[in-house]
Amino acid sequence: MRVLRGAVATAVTLAAVLTGLPTTAASAAGSAAAAQAGADGTYRPVGPQRLLDTRSGLGAPAGALPDRRVLNLQVTARGGVPANGVSAVVLNVTVTAPTKGGYLTLYPAESTQPTASNLNFSAGKTIANSVTVPIGAGGRVAILHRGGSTHVIADVVGYYLSAASTDMGGEYYTVEPGRILDSRDPDFGGPLPGGWMVTVPVDFGEEGNAHLRALAVNVTAVSPQTGGYLTAWNGENDPPNTSTLNYGKGKIVPNMAIVPVAPCPWDYPCAGLPSISIYNGSSGGTHILIDLFGVYDDGTFAEGLRFRPLSPTRVADTRIGLGAPSAIGPNSTATITAGEPVSTPDTRALALNVTAVQPTAGTYLSVWPAGQDRPVVSTLNPAPGETVPNAAITEISPAYGFNVYNRSGSTHLVVDVAGTFEYLYPAARNPADRAAEGRLPGGAEPRPAPAPVAKRLG
Template identity: 50%
Template sequence: MRALRTLLSVAAAGACALAGLPASAPVASAASAPAAAAESVVGMYYPLAPERLMDTRSGLGGRTGPLRAREVVDLQVAGRGGVPASGVGSVVLNVTVTGPTANSYLTLYPGGQARPTASSINFAPGWLGSNNVTVKLAADGRVAIYHHDGSTQVVVDVVGFYAGSDTVQSSHGRGGQYQRVTPTRLVDTRQERGAIEENTRINRWVDLGPSSPRVRALVLNITAVAPAESGFLSAWAGDSPVPTSSTVNYGAGKVVPNLAYVRTATCHDCGPWYGVPIFSVYTLRSTNIVVDLVGVIDDGSLAGGLRFTPLSPTRIVDSRSNLGTSGALGANVTRRVVTPAALVTAATQVLALNVTAVAPSINTVVTVWPADAGLAKPTASNLNPAAGQIVSNAVLSGIGPQDAFQVHNLAGSTHLVADVVGTFQLPTGTSPAEPMRVIATGGY
């Protein structure tokens, strides 16, 4: 338990509306400041242009053909796709499943270790979808991918990595630290222009005030809403052609969110907003698109930034077995979950979670936020599962002064599962900063 903690709450906002801030919202001060332990880059994030590492349909990555039941496949990550050959603690991947034949799941974990009781992405037969997965690397740079039942094709794209040692600095310089923001809706085509036509990209800039020149990546929740046909969204810095990787894979008529770490570029054609970060989103098929900003990766120079510590996936909640909470959550029910003491320290501010809704009785919304801090339930949502679905999404959630967070279920009843894949903490000798705020956003 802590006597004092500055709370960080990042809600990965799904298609349920998150009210955007007015363009006149004041910006919090975020002046550059040297952090303690500034000579070290351990725990810093390095955004990459998305690159495909594995596609079982083509044999990329060493495996041709779908993964079978109870099969484990090793994927070499270090030394590929911009990831250094050594010195990497963990990587951020976008993992896509296509054409599964049974209710099943994938678990990603460090190669060569015992498989944990955790899941990274859950799916039903015929499902098409993705999940953002942060996974610790084995010493030799491998990730193990376990598939549970039936068969499925698997696609893996890398979007960034966290430094595990200072050897990374010699080749890649200093990375970035995680900064919290006031969650803000940047795009909602339902309110703007209607569904985006097929084979189209949208380009956006974001003004974060004085901090704008220091932004290297955005943490976004990107949602495809009722697409006309099955397809995908790709999000990237917008300074190059559409990448071959995907960010959100969707089926016709579905509402499909995914958390994404998106590298940004600098806008040189944004009028008075010259120099602000930019990004683009491309859709293969006609669909509405919703984009919510839930975090920022800076250039390592801003005060109050957080560093990441990877963990082997650790299950802390399974309501089916009364782990962490007892029984399914009913309609409009909130449960308080205490993080096991072994997973946190006095410096821990945020948990990196994979949260899964298991077979809700009706369509519902699941929301996660810090406990014991007097905070109302946010208007953002983390999961938007349909009746009977088993749906996962990455969640970055602050924890309260007693190391706890809250989970709310909107309608019907659902079981919940949560796995911790890492923690964010303040470097020694530093103090937290106020959340960044969006001053304005627009297209270019």
């Protein structure tokens, strides 16, 4: 085992600053509202566990999915997802060996096909994306494929509960987006070698650590030495037989992930702190970035946000002037507004699918709330001419706005909303009070975290 030292701990402190402290009265009102709302919109992490692999016949008949075919995937009562009381499921969906460029759209089974896409791909490319999709008829979700034929893989990482659930999950809390791992930092020790794992701790204080259950992060592979994959999990036991993102040699590939936490298993320097782990399953090394933008608790704090699933709803398509008048130019920012009926006065954050369409140069895109300073994070890293998506969760301003920044060249932008995060507790509706809604209580503020730890497996 090697200990990786350096400025990474400082990055956690700067990245995850939580603002606003709830009052005692608000906390009491929040607890009462939480009891009345029950489990509706709360989250339970699982696995990850594989539900679908058309290469082997898991979850569907073996064989590539042809053009215009809809696959209805059973998700409830499988992979740790309950049979009842589930409103939406979070899947990591991968296409592999597509014969042509195309896309997948996921939506509730036996409902109207939306005008949206979740995963865009090129011929021969293996690519993944996180997809949050409402549960449809019979506990299934529909997967529509357009373009040639392709194999499809789906891993479940968690689910949101409905009002019918007798169980209880956790609520979502926003943090200011920021980087908690950058292996390019000279003190880290270089790219993570193939066959190694890195454990990344966070520290939200004694109260926060006791009730933290998952991190919402963006994981990016940078300049891998060979093609391969990364797997994110809680670090307990061996890595699961799933993948979080897949990449080719020399590429920059991100994917959003909601990753369960577990106590850091290493005696030094992070013993017992909540942490996530990343395993490099390829034969060569790769740099890794991890950007943190939210956390889930176990339902204890009753001050957070509840998820309201939507069938994918398009709020921006610069090719037709929807959301923004034209492609986003170099070093430029577009402000997108997701107003009513997508958002309501109680909406504090959105679950998005963000797609860059045919950028003229290699670039990166960042998504963050309108009215705030741009954070040092990336959401998408497309190459010239690529059409690539990534999921994101972002806060919105009181005017329902969020920003998208483009670094280089120009690119068209398509944004679909998969759901909203709502604040259901009584609060005054002035901007000063609203800034504290959906933030962790004061006793769960973040602290400087120890440096990550890397270890060879096997």
